[in-house]
Amino acid sequence: MELYLDTAVIEEIKEIASWGVLAGVTTNPSLILKSGRPFEPTIKEICEVVKGPVSAEVTSLVYTDMIAEGRRLAKIDDHVVVKLPTTVEGLKACKVLSSEGIRINMTLIFSANQALLAARAGAWCVSPFLGRVDDISWEGMDLVREIAELFAVQKLNTKVLAASIRHPRHVTDAALAGAHIATMPLSVFKMLVQHPLTDIGLKKFMEDWAKVNQ
Numbered sequence: 001m002e003l004y005l006d007t008a009v010i011e012e013i014k015e016i017a018s019w020g021v022l023a024g025v026t027t028n029p030s031l032i033l034k035s036g037r038p039f040e041p042t043i044k045e046i047c048e049v050v051k052g053p054v055s056a057e058v059t060s061l062v063y064t065d066m067i068a069e070g071r072r073l074a075k076i077d078d079h080v081v082v083k084l085p086t087t088v089e090g091l092k093a094c095k096v097l098s099s100e101g102i103r104i105n106m107t108l109i110f111s112a113n114q115a116l117l118a119a120r121a122g123a124w125c126v127s128p129f130l131g132r133v134d135d136i137s138w139e140g141m142d143l144v145r146e147i148a149e150l151f152a153v154q155k156l157n158t159k160v161l162a163a164s165i166r167h168p169r170h171v172t173d174a175a176l177a178g179a180h181i182a183t184m185p186l187s188v189f190k191m192l193v194q195h196p197l198t199d200i201g202l203k204k205f206m207e208d209w210a211k212v213n214q
């Protein structure tokens with residue numbers, strides 16, 4: 001499972017890219033707002049740092065406008081993946097844009113049938129928002145697992161991108177459920193590497209090493 005950062009903050013992207021584990025980035029209109037920076041130049045800058053898929057979301061709601069916006073976003077950089085909402089209009093735009101060779105991330109997926117429709121419309125990946133499912137007291141990971149199984153049984157090439165990840169356990173479970181990609185905020189990325197026993201073990205090694213040198 002590849003690891004993506006869910007942010008539009010360039011400093012955060014540079015930080016995780018420096019770890020050597022960052023495969024891509026996802027953004028959405030809320031994350032662009034949070035970054036406080038203009039949309040398209042930010043996407044361009046992210047693509048220069050990451051050299052992997054960078055999702056940029058359209059904000060039109062009508063498919064003809066989505067297509068125009070998607071084409072414009074795709075021209076920013078070869079790494080851009082156009083993000084479309086999973087609506088009837090989004091499906092129509094997905095079919096057209098994917099047939100032109102533009103990679104599509106169908107977002108705001110909350111059911112396996114939405115994922116199936118997105119795959120049939122030619123999506124490169126689908127984004128089930130598992131944390132938001134957990135938020136309403138359902139089991140978000142069941143959704144990820146069901147979509148991954150459905151795509152495997154049906155031999156669909158569309159990738160499952162586990163989104164709306166809230167904590168490290170989501171990352172492990174998404175990988176075990178068969179997600180191809182997980183996107184998470186910086187805070188979760190940082191928690192992935194931390195373990196108190198690593199800190200305690202390292203401290204002891206350093207103390208003992210200091211004695212060897214004496």
Ligand code: E4P
Nearest residue numbers: 006026027028132163164165
């Ligand atoms: C993914 O592409 C979305 O931007 C994101 O994961 C949504 O996460 P949230 O539910 O924490 O806003």
